[in-house]
Amino acid sequence: KHPTFDLKPILSTNAQWFILMGGRNGGKSFEIKKFIVMQALEGMKFVYLRRYLDDMDIVSVLDYFADVIHNKDGKNYFEIWCHGEYNDVKAAQKKIWAIKRNEEGDEDKTVKPFPIGYYGAVSKSQSFKSREKTDVFNFIYEEFIPEGTPLLPREPRLLESIVSSFGRSRTDIRVFLIGNEIDRDFYYFRYWNLDKIKRQKVNTIDVYEFENG
Numbered sequence: 001k002h003p004t005f006d007l008k009p010i011l012s013t014n015a016q017w018f019i020l021m022g023g024r025n026g027g028k029s030f031e032i033k034k035f036i037v038m039q040a041l042e043g044m045k046f047v048y049l050r051r052y053l054d055d056m057d058i059v060s061v062l063d064y065f066a067d068v069i070h071n072k073d074g075k076n077y078f079e080i081w082c083h084g085e086y087n088d089v090k091a092a093q094k095k096i097w098a099i100k101r102n103e104e105g106d107e108d109k110t111v112k113p114f115p116i117g118y119y120g121a122v123s124k125s126q127s128f129k130s131r132e133k134t135d136v137f138n139f140i141y142e143e144f145i146p147e148g149t150p151l152l153p154r155e156p157r158l159l160e161s162i163v164s165s166f167g168r169s170r171t172d173i174r175v176f177l178i179g180n181e182i183d184r185d186f187y188y189f190r191y192w193n194l195d196k197i198k199r200q201k202v203n204t205i206d207v208y209e210f211e212n213g
Helices: 026-042 058-069 079-083 122-128 157-167 187-191
Strands: 017-021 045-050 087-092 094-098 115-122 137-141 174-179
Touching: 017 187, 026 045, 026 079, 026 115, 026 137, 026 174, 045 157, 058 079, 058 087, 058 122, 115 122, 122 157, 137 157, 157 187
Parallel strands: 017 174, 045 115, 045 137, 137 174
Antiparallel strands: 087 094, 094 115
């Protein structure tokens, strides 16, 4: 049975930025993938982000979805979420599509690929400039707390810039920051003045409110 992580209490806060920290195999990334895929099928695309360009290529995108397509319990959850219409993903030129593969593993050309999102690197934030797209509603930044790799200079500002480039002044965008490490003194938290996080209890939710700008 796949680990369960309840996303509903977090989404019910109606926040725009979400920070999820916890050990691997806790189900948080699985539930985020389910949420963004099901939203994308309704036309609300996502942007999948990693820190460095070397970490973000076509293989990285396929690896991100591999555990829900080829799950260890033998199920293709991606196909289940797509109600059988699609069963795999493909990526090229910073775009991601849901596709259908036949039993031989080849793409079924009779089924038109369905665009579900984009991918890119925070280190290349300038590549997102002048790229405002009103069809993007969700951002996923995996492993935003690095494991042995340095942060980018002024990284939170770079991330904020990427999000704003897809829709300035929008309030319907969600940003999910996923961390497999737990660091209560992480730079992001100090940068955003998330002062309660050092005292926050495990399995609880704290909400911060900030003025726009």
